Structures are given as structure tokens and as C-alpha cells.
Amino acid sequence: MGNETAQVEQRIRRYWYVDGFGELVGGGGMCLILALYFSAEQYYAENTLIGGILQAGLVLVLIGGMILARRLIAVLKIRVTYPRTGFVEYRMDRRNRIFMSVLSFAAAGILAAGIVFVVRRFDFIDAMVAMTGLVMGAILILKQAWSTKVARFYFLSAFSLILGSALSVSGFARGYNLALFYGLMGIAFGISGGLTLARYLRENPMSTVAGNGG
Amino acid sequence: MGDELRGLADLDRIIHEPARLLIVTILSTVESADFLFLQREAGLTKGNLSAHLGKLEEAGYVEIKKTFKGKLPLTVCKLTKAGSKALTLYRQQMARFIDSTG
Numbered sequence: 001m002g003n004e005t006a007q008v009e010q011r012i013r014r015y016w017y018v019d020g021f022g023e024l025v026g027g028g029g030m031c032l033i034l035a036l037y038f039s040a041e042q043y044y045a046e047n048t049l050i051g052g053i054l055q056a057g058l059v060l061v062l063i064g065g066m067i068l069a070r071r072l073i074a075v076l077k078i079r080v081t082y083p084r085t086g087f088v089e090y091r092m093d094r095r096n097r098i099f100m101s102v103l104s105f106a107a108a109g110i111l112a113a114g115i116v117f118v119v120r121r122f123d124f125i126d127a128m129v130a131m132t133g134l135v136m137g138a139i140l141i142l143k144q145a146w147s148t149k150v151a152r153f154y155f156l157s158a159f160s161l162i163l164g165s166a167l168s169v170s171g172f173a174r175g176y177n178l179a180l181f182y183g184l185m186g187i188a189f190g191i192s193g194g195l196t197l198a199r200y201l202r203e204n205p206m207s208t209v210a211g212n213g214g
Numbered sequence: 215m216g217d218e219l220r221g222l223a224d225l226d227r228i229i230h231e232p233a234r235l236l237i238v239t240i241l242s243t244v245e246s247a248d249f250l251f252l253q254r255e256a257g258l259t260k261g262n263l264s265a266h267l268g269k270l271e272e273a274g275y276v277e278i279k280k281t282f283k284g285k286l287p288l289t290v291c292k293l294t295k296a297g298s299k300a301l302t303l304y305r306q307q308m309a310r311f312i313d314s315t316g
Binding site for chain 1 (some may be wrong): 245254284290
């Protein structure tokens with residue numbers, strides 16, 4: 001019985017990702033914003049006004065981007081997903097959230113320590129982009145793939161790890177390296193989300209009969 | 215064995231019905247869900263789901279509200295505290311019965 005409940009829970013958690021908007025807007029959008037940010041930051045010298053503003057504004061870019069992405073996902077789900085396959089309001093499981101956050105931070109910490117170790121031994125890699133790839137890959141595995149069992153997150157996670165490692169030895173300037181990483185990850189998220197959305201729309205055409213009566 | 219069988223007779227019949235058990239189980243994992251989502255998840259027809267939700271609402275296990283999300287009209291269902299308690303009790307009773315007979 002407990003097992004069946006767990007299966008229902010997992011199916012309902014997976015429902016959030018059924019339309020691909022999370023990847024398309026949350027992943028793809030955020031990554032492309034960061035790609036633009038890092039290339040602009042690299043382009044403008046540190047001592048110029050725009051360069052200074054950009055350097056100080058990363059947190060604002062991140063928070064603003066996340067708020068914007070959340071709002072956009074909510075609007076898209078209201079227009080596209082809920083009329084087709086229904087609405088769910090998820091319960092905030094605080095204990096589980098705290099556990100997953102602690103686990104993610106611990107994994108990120110271990111990875112960062114590993115990177116520092118590698119960098120000290122082999123000075124030819126760009127540690128920042130390698131770490132970014134590893135942390136994003138680990139978070140994708142722990143927070144998305146593991147808890148929802150959505151297979152495409154394993155691929156995205158592997159892509160992040162490979163991309164981060166490959167770019168770390170590419171020899172580009174750090175800003176462009178990070179811009180390239182986020183740009184390519186954004187495209188990967190976009191393709192994944194786009195394909196998921198296309199399949200979802202094909203499989204769930206809008207019903208002409210109002211489906212939400214009770 | 216006799217006591218366990220008598221325990222089975224005490225099961226909450228509102229929840230014991232398979233379709234209603236599924237509805238209550240789905241609602242126990244979320245804050246709320248709308249009619250369309252429940253219909254798809256439970257694999258029930260509109261009329262069937264309406265009838266089961268009516269019985270659950272009558273028993274005070276489910277709360278049903280008509281609301282809007284943006285401009286989209288929704289019939290949102292939520293498990294009440296009484297519904298949550300009833301499901302927990304039902305699970306305990308079933309677990310006890312399975313343990314004693316298995």
C-alpha cells in the first residue's frame with residue numbers, strides 16, 4: 001500500500017515536467033540569460049561603468065531571472081497545460097526539501113573540493129567552468145532525475161558534466177568559457193523542453209468539450 | 215483470525231471502494247487537484263468521478279470549490295483533515311489485517 005502511494009506520488013511529481021515548460025523557460029531561459037551576462041561581462045572591461053555594474057549585478061540577474069521564469073511558467077501552464085490535462089497544486093514538503101537541499105549542498109561541496117584538488121595537481125584546466133558543469137550535473141541528477149525518474153534529466157546531467165570538463169581544457173577566457181557553457185546548456189534545455197512540449201501537445205489536443213465540470 | 219475478520223467489517227466503506235480509495239490517495243499526495251486531473255489520473259468517466267466525489271464530499275472527506283486560475287474555470291478538490299485521518303486509519307487497519315493473515 002505504501003509502495004502504491006509512493007508510485008502515485010512520483011507520478012504526480014513527474015506531472016510538473018510533462019509539458020517541458022520547466023526546461024524550456026526555467027532551464028533554457030535562465031542559461032541563455034547567464035550566457036549573455038558572462039559574455040557581456042567579459043566584453044566590457046572591469047574598470048568601465050558597464051563592466052562594474054555587470055560584476056555587481058549577478059545576484060540580481062539570477063533572482064530577477066528566476067522570478068521572471070516562475071511567472072512565465074505559471075502563465076504558460078494556465079494557458080496550455082491545465083486546460084488539457086488538469087491542475088495540481090503541490091504540497092510543500094518542508095522536511096524533504098531541507099533534506100534535498102542539504103544533500104545538494106553536500107554534493108556541490110564535495111565536487112568543489114575535488115575540483116580544487118584537480119586544479120592544484122593539473123594547472124591546465126579552468127576550474128570555474130569544470131565546477132559549474134559538475135555542480136549543475138549533480139543538481140540535475142539529485143534534484144530532478146533521482147526524485148522524478150524522468151530519463152531526459154540523466155542525459156542533461158551527463159551533457160553538463162561532459163561540457164564542463166571539455167570547456168575546462170579549451171583555453172578560452174573564463175567569461176567566454178562560462179558564456180559558452182551556459183549558452184550550450186541553454187540550447188540543450190531548449191531542445192529537450194521543446195521536444196517534450198511538442199510530444200505533449202501532440203498527445204493531448206485541446207478538448208472542444210469543457211472538461212472541468214464537477 | 216476471528217478478530218481480524220471482525221476488524222475488516224469495521225473498515226470505512228466510503229474509502230474502501232477502489233475508485234474512491236484511488237481518489238483519496240491521489241489527493242493525499244497533493245495540496246489540491248482539479249476535476250480534470252483526477253479524472254485522468256483515476257481513469258474514471260466524468261459521471262463516475264462526480265458521483266464518487268459527491269459521496270466523499272458528503273462524508274466530509276473532500277472539499278470541492280469552483281474557482282478560477284487566471285481566466286480558466288476550475289473545480290478544485292482538496293482532502294480535508296477528516297479525510298486524511300480516515301485514510302490513515304484505513305491504512306492501519308489494512309496493514310494489521312495483512313500482517314495477521316500473511
